[in-house]
Every structure is written in structure tokens, then in C-alpha cells.
Amino acid sequence: MSSTDVKSRLESFNCYYFDKDVTQKFISFLMKKGDVIAPHKTGELSYKYEIVSDATEVVLNYSRTILPLKKAFMPPRETLINFNIKNNQYTKPQISTEPKIFFGIHSYEMQSIKRLDYSFITGLPESNYLTRRENCKFIGVAYKPDEWHFAGSVGIDINETDGFCLYFYPAKNGYIVFEITDEGKNLLDEFGEGSEVTDEYLKLNEDKFQAKIKFHHNRIPEIFTHVYNSKVWEDVAQKCVGCGTCNLLCSTCYCYDVHDEIELDVENGQRDRFWDGCMLNKFAEVAGGENFRDNLGSRNRHRLYRKFKYITNQSDKLHCVGCGRCSRYCPANISLVEIVNDLIDDYTKQQQKEIL
Amino acid sequence: MENLIFEKKDLYNPIISTITNVEQLTDTEKRFEIALPENQILNHKPGQFVQVSIFGFGEAPISISSSPTKSPLFDLTVRNAGRLTDKMHRLTVGSQLGVRGPFGNGFEVNNFKGKDILFVCGGIGLAPTKSLIDYVLANRNDFGRVVILYGTKSPSEILFSDEIEKWKKDKSVELEISIDRPDENWKGKVGVITTLIPPLKLDVANTIATIVGPPVMYKFVLMALKGKRVPDENIYLSLERRMKCGVGKCGHCQINDTYVCQDGPVFHYPRVKELKEAV
Amino acid sequence: MSKPKIAFFDFTSCEGCQLNKLNLENDLLDLLELVDIVEFREAMDDKADEYDIAFIEGSISTPTCITRIHDIRRRTKILVALGACAVQGGINAIKNQHSADWVKETVYGEDKYLFPSIPVQPISAVVKVDYEVRGCPMSTPEFLHVLKSLILNRKPEIFDHAVCVECKLKENECVLDKGMFCLGPITRAGCDAICPTFGQYCTGCRGVVSNINKNGAVEMLKQHGFSTKEALNRMKMFCTLELE
Known part of the structure; x- marks a missing residue:
């Protein structure tokens, strides 16, 4: 899909305007529904996905996190079984299926999860990964490519909304929030805040990638x-x-x-x-x-x-x-x-x- | 994700099984006979492998050295070479270990029916091959000639001497053994395994050749078979890699786009020719 | 193995690795349940003749060291080298970069003839070393891992990949990124990237990974603003002998 297609598709979704306060209120609203995982600042130059404990700490204008989102579904270290050497018995640790909402996710990251889904489902579908994937909602946010992003060169538009239920697009002093799926619409209906988007706000920029692969x-x-x-x-x-x-x-x-x-x-x-x-x-x-x-x-x-x-x-x-x-x-x-x-x-x- | 239908599986839970017999084959190799709990059947094909684990000592892929005709028991022939196998060598009858599998494709025995079979085995490569040899001998009338070539470094490293004695006596089996570094008592052939191939008289169009051995062996055996005009389509190889998961995920056994644990360890030679980094 | 007899010996070193063991605190009591410590100069006076496991700290730097290490090797079933000095010569090996005479003169002055001194060698250059615990000081979790493994009669799991791996698993902000020097990309892991985790750079105390791309490493550091000379000097701080 070309950028223009993505843009016109985005414009076809129903949308609301959230100012910064409403955005934070929305994060707090989400926190009542389950763990909200979102980018936070770590160190001087870096970001990482963490469970939100304070909505004001969420950073939405980030470049990229150090570790990718795969860490939520395939932790860097994970116990497969606990065992006892003497009696040769073992137990498999319980994996939580409590609801999780991933907030402030970039489109390339969402697509990486789709790729991992493929890898873990193909052949023998692995329960550890797939159990963690249950009960997850993803809310996207637009990003400004830096000199290293090159998602466009691998066919992933900045505003690709596939996988998201809602999509946040930066606007004056806040965000335009697009309803991508019914799941997203239900969230917004229940939240009940946000104002109508006037033409003044609805200006979708065409951000360009600096890094490019020469071939399509x-x-x-x-x-x-x-x-x-x-x-x-x-x-x-x-x-x-x-x-x-x-x-x-x-x-x-x-x-x-x-x-x-x-x-x-x-x-x-x-x-x-x-x-x-x-x-x-x-x-x-x-x-x-x-x-x-x-x-x-x-x-x-x-x-x-x-x-x-x-x-x-x-x-x-x-x-x-x-x-x-x-x-x-x-x-x-x-x-x-x-x-x-x-x-x-x-x-x-x-x-x-x-x-x- | 929501609309994908699949049955997710606990892939890493071993089945706690029991050792029912241990036999010291050489200084460094033992054969273990294993029983799954409650007479469960492993349901394997010749050439497949299992992931064996001992708690605290990790897991390792080990090929099954007995024919499915031996079910419900099965054999693992293990060289004492690593953390797990070292511990395994210290286990005795009645000891327990974990088993996952069987994994891999195994040999397509149905494609071999009616054909002469040439087994080329180097060193520990006889262990996985033995599952196929046993199967072929258990269904002897389904196959043509049975030729077994076996090469080891020294006479003391010869595996399965009991079976070898039986094969020697069996009129329907042609067995040739060659030793790389003989001792003073060795009266048989001397040299690397490839030296056994040129003298063979083969009906090459009707001969299936299987090759299993250490990584260095494959190239030379393939060259020797080529010299005999054995068609590539008639050659099968079993490749060794360090599978960590056995289920096509961990990446360790990958050769190009192929997971040896899933699409192998047995490969049709025309496929191996397409792969780089394979042999 | 039932309650193995273990002993600790120090050669040319600061004895920091041994002190590190005393810092195990909570684990120390559990540890004493598992083993019989028969010789440990830092903590006790007892002596024994034979050991199941001898842990060696420090490097070989005098003729006496050689006699002593051969004697220990004869009396122990398993020998484990502890820390950078024992494993790869460590800081002590810096002296090998200079002429022996100059070194002696600088350290002992006029009395230099009273001190027999030979080029520094790791323990493995003199006797067979069964296992290694790297680091300056040695990593205590790795020490415990090796000890537990030996009690279980299994080979310890020793890594041969870079500190970067562990650092990334902990999601630390990259030290090089912050403009600091760092040898994490070429230093052996096993320390759980403790220095970068606490805002320090990796000094390479655990030695270099095998098959190291030395020129690549120097070029890498150059890109981060460190001259070839500085890069090599810092790499040699703990790894004089490994980089020869």
C-alpha cells in the first residue's frame, strides 16, 4: 500500500481529538482494564517499554525503545520448567493471561509482532509465546523517522494501522485518535471523552525516511x-x-x-x-x-x-x-x-x- | 491473532522415562534401553531423534538406534562427550530421564522398498543407521541386497559387536568394516571408509545409499559414490547439528532456510546440494 | 561427591577474589553446608594434604610459584583458576610489556637482585586448569555456579560471547552511546554486565572472547573517539597475554 493509500485510509476512520490531559486520563482509564505497557524514558538517550504506574511518565514522542516489544511475549530470560533433581519431578510455571494493553506502539513494532506470531505458530505452535499473546490490545502512535528508521524500505508505512485498535496521531497540543477497529471504538465509547476533530487539527504530514534501501x-x-x-x-x-x-x-x-x-x-x-x-x-x-x-x-x-x-x-x-x-x-x-x-x-x- | 485457529502446545515438557537396560559398547559409548511410562509407544521412524534431558544437566538431541519394531522399548546409543551425556553414562538401570520427541523426519522407508540398500556409516553414525538396518532386517523380504559399510578409527571403537557378529553370520547381509588406525590384533581391512566403496559391485540404478557419520566424512563418501555412478536421487544423508529445541524454533540447527530438527536430520541428497554450509 | 574438600590458594594477586567469597554473606552459610573448606588463608588457619577442588587465585610470577602450583596440582582432583590474574595473567601481566630489568629496577630499586622475578604467566601455562572463573574480581555468581556444578559432578556452563549480550538482556543504555569508553563488545560475558549496569564502562577484566576481531575492535573504538594507542592500551590492561 502506498503512503497516499494509507493516508486516505487513515482519514476514512472515525476520529476524536485528545489534548494532553485527556490523553493522560485515557491512559489512567486503560490502567483499570489491565496492565498498560508503554514507552518510558530510561537514561539520557534511551527508552524502554515498561508497565505504566504513573500515566504522566509515558513518553509518546520517542524514537525507539532499546529492547523490542518481543520481550513481552518472549522474555529475555524465561523459566521453562522448575525441577527437582532428587525425585525427577517438574512443574511448568503458570503464564498469566491477564489483559494487557500496549500503548504508544510504532507501526514497525506492531508488524514485528505479526512476524513473530508467524514464527511461533508455524510448525509446532508454542504455548509459552502464544499464551502471553492472549488478551492483548495494541494502541499505535505515529513516529517521526530518525536517521536509522527505514520501515518504508521494507514496505511498512509510518501510519500502517494493521494490528492496532486505536491509532494516535500527533496534533496541536494533543493527538487525533483514530478508531481502527470495533474493539477500539468500544474503548473510546466507554471512556466517553475527547472532542470533535476540526479541520484545523486534521493535517496529516508526510514524514519521510532518511535511510532508504535502493530497491523496492x-x-x-x-x-x-x-x-x-x-x-x-x-x-x-x-x-x-x-x-x-x-x-x-x-x-x-x-x-x-x-x-x-x-x-x-x-x-x-x-x-x-x-x-x-x-x-x-x-x-x-x-x-x-x-x-x-x-x-x-x-x-x-x-x-x-x-x-x-x-x-x-x-x-x-x-x-x-x-x-x-x-x-x-x-x-x-x-x-x-x-x-x-x-x-x-x-x-x-x-x-x-x-x-x- | 484473534482469527487464527491453532492448537498451542507445551513443547518443552519432557516425559519422565526409565532406563531398563545399559550396555557398555566401547570405552566411550553405551547403549541405553528406555521405557516410556505406562507402556506408551514412542512411535518413531528410523532416523528420528529425541531430546533427552536430565534435570540439572540440560538437554541434548540423541538419535534413536533401535527399530520401531522393538516398541514399546527403544534404544539410545550415546557417546560420553558433553555435560548431559557424561551424566547419562553414570546412570544405571532404573534411573529416570526426560524424553521429548520423536523429532525430525526420519528415513522414508516406503521409498526404499524393493531396492538394494547400501548403508555407509562412520563412527557413531552407525547408531542412527542401526534403527534403519534393524527395520530393514525385520522386514527383510521387502528389500533387495543389504550392504553395510562401517568405518571407525580403531578396533576398540567398534559399536554393536553382538549385532555385527549376527550380521556377519546372516547370509542376506554383506558387511564390510574398515579401521583407520588398526592395532596388532586387527585382521580386517585398513583405511578410511571411502576405500570400501570402489571395489563394490552395485546395481546403482536400483541402490539406495544412506550416509551417516562425522561432518568431515560426507564430502569424501559422496565423491566415492559419484565415482560409482550412484545417482544423486538415490542418496540420503543424516546431518548432525546441535538442536536445542527440536521443534524448529531455537535456530541452532538451521542450515540456510532449513531447520534440521524439522526437515531433517535425514536429507535427500539433491536437497543437500541446494544447501550451503550443509556438508 | 559427598561434601567435597575444597581449598583456596593465592598466588601473585591482590587477594580480592578471595575476599569476594567472604562477601557472599547469605549464600556463605548454605555454601558451608555443601563443602568442607580445608584450607583458606584469608579466613582460617587449618591445613590439609588432599583436596577435591583447589581454587587458585593469582598468577605465576616467581620460580617459587611454579613449585607451589605443581605441588597443589598433585594434591587436588580438580583445579579451578579464580579471577583475571589466575586465568589470563591479568593486570600483573602488564609487566611483560616492559623489559624485566626495567621492571625490577622500577619496583625494587637497588635491591632488585634480592627478588627473583619471571615473566607473568597464567596458571594454565604451568599446570592443567580444569575450569575457570573469570573477572577482576571474579564473579561470585559464576563462582557459585562452578561450585554447584562440581558438587553435582557436571561440567560448568561457561560462556564465550560478549558482555554486550548480557548488557542488552538487561536493557541497559549503551555505555559507548553515552560517550564513554567500553570493552563490552569484545569481553567475555558471565558477569551479568555488572559494570555497565551501574553506569561504569567495561574494562575487559574477563578477557576477550575467542576468535576476536582485534582490528575491528580498534576501528570500533576509533569511531567512538578513542585513538588506536588508547584502545590497545586499555585492551591490554587485563589481556596482555591473550592479545599477544
């Missing part, structure tokens, strides 16, 4: 069928230190490792899973010590192929949502957009050679 997103998987042996991977390997930050902060990565830990009584313990990453040293090592991706070039390649080709072949969607976290937080300043553009250049050169 439909063509990205095609590129990846031709660049497996590209020199670009060696170039990336020169700069990359293999710290794994790009994997861990990726909103669609879900690889994990599992370990048993034991209590000091050396009798009780738990089997924990925690986030792992294909960029890390030992990820592809097998029992005999052989490592099938033993260098940073092949590891970077695997990471990008998972985003643009491997899962895409099956799901028909790019599994990169353009949040820009991998590039924003890479200590070596490696940019995913630059890698893809370099691959595109390489591919174009290859093609020109073939024509000549």
Missing part, C-alpha cells in the same frame, strides 16, 4: 538469491566484532538457548531459556566442535538471509521491519541499510557484466 521491497528477496558469495560479506566481517547486539535487539529475531541452573541446595533448579544470536561464536557449533559458520562474514550473511530470504520464502513477508535497532545500537556503526545497498550495487554490477 518486493525486489529484495530476488537480490538475496544472487549475493551469497558477494565480497560485501567479507567487508562487513572486517568491521564487525561479533558482539551479537544486532541479534538481541532485533524485533523479529527469536533464537534462543536453554540451560539448567541449580539452587544452592543442589536439589531444586530450573530450566531457563534466554535469547541467543546467530552472530555469536558458538551458535552453529556441533558436538564434535565443528562450527558451520565459523567466521563473521558467514554469520552476518546468515543473519541478513534470515531477515530477507529464508523465512520470507515461506511467509511471503520480509522479516525485517525497518526499526533500525541493529544499526542504531551497533557499536561498530554497521548499517543494515548500507549492507543491503552494497549488495544491490554488487548485484547490479553482476547483471551488467552478464549483459555485456
